Amino acid sequence: MRWITYGPADRAGLVVDDLVHGLDEPLLDLLGDLGAAAGRARSAPAETLPLAAADLRAPIPQPPSVRDFLSFEEHARNASAAFGRSVNPVWYEQPVFYFSNPAAIRGPHDDVPVSPGSARFDYEVEVAAVVGRPGSDLTPSEAEDRIAGYTILVDWSARDVQRQESGAGLGPAKGKDGATSLGPFLVTPDELADRRAGNGYALRMSASVNGTAHGGGSWSDLHWSFGQMLAYASRGTRLRPGDVVGSGTVGTGCLLELSSLHGEDAYPWLRPGDEVTVEVERLGAVRARITPAPAVVPLT
Structure with missing residues (x-):
């Protein structure tokens, strides 16, 4: 469905x-x-x-919560290198995530403003699972059974803001707070079953900017499955219907990776007027026009 x-x-x-x-x-x-x-x-x-x-x-315009994981190894390696570090060994021992902003959900065709104060604005190509039934302390198989469906998630990221605030020792804050696009469909797992492969599905995930293809990979490349991600998210707490759980970025599914690998001249940061399309086979496409940033409101 x-x-x-x-x-x-x-x-x-x-x-x-x-x-x-x-x-x-x-x-x-x-x-x-x-x-x-x-x-x-x-x-x-x-x-x-x-x-x-x-x-x-967005299929779920106001989700109870949004957790975004980091579950593609290629992205974990490339993004860590872009920030001048290696992948933390903890990443291989357990899934890791941060809480994103449920108030910042955008639809699949909504405009997306640059985050205030950012000159390095980026997209991230992701898939998200939407929880259908509640549960706590779930096994991976129990957790996967509670997935109502999947949708495209685009995590819009202010990389310069993210780099600056990450030095304080907490997870992403304003660098990831501006917008998260979801849609266009919520697709039930049975629609994808014939493409099951690895820890996901053999379905292409990709992006383009102003009509030019920009990297991407396969959903099947997940290191941590959605069952494992949701099981970990449910540990010691309760998943609720409508909770959104993002996969994290597929390998080369963002400008941070591409510009680090090939240079900013080849893959410049997003600017107002750019048109970004993120596609996942069988899940459709998110299309967003980038608009100017709101003014930065001083704190003093």
Whole structure:
């Protein structure tokens, strides 16, 4: 199944052959049993409309939480080198993540402003799992069974701000606080099962800027599976329906890596007016126009 959230009322919609079967409820309320919801959407929709006419929102516009992991080894190596360090051995012992900002969620076609004060603005090509049923202290298999579906996640990153604040010894803060794009679809795991490979799926993840292809890799390259990520996230706490869990960046899926490997002239940082497209096979594409940064408000 492919689901969307659309329109000013944030309705859930089941997409069937490019026709949206809309329901009055938000998708968040349906995650526990999408099969039953799909039956209602097919037999008694609140409305039907062409997918092309739907005003797409993020599938979960206001998630209870957003955790973003670092689960692709190539990105871990390249990004660490770009910041002048090696991969911490802890990365190979357990999944690692930081909490992102649920208030900064953007839809799949929304504009994205440069973060205030940033001259090195970047995208990150990721996949996210959305939790469908709650659970605590889960095993990886139990955790994977609680995934309602997958969507594209673009983690917009102010690399200069990130570098400066990381020296204080805490995780990403304002460097990752400005925007996270989700969408366009929430795709249920059964839609991807025939491409299962490695710790993920043999599906291409890629980006382009102003129509020029920019790196990417395969979802199957995950070092830590989503089952392992969610199990770790559930340890000593509770996963809730609608929680978003990002994979972290696929190898060469950001300008930080590409500019470090090939130079900033070849891969310049994002500027207002740039058009960024992030695609994942079977999950669709996120398309965003970069807009100017808000002014930096002084602290004194």
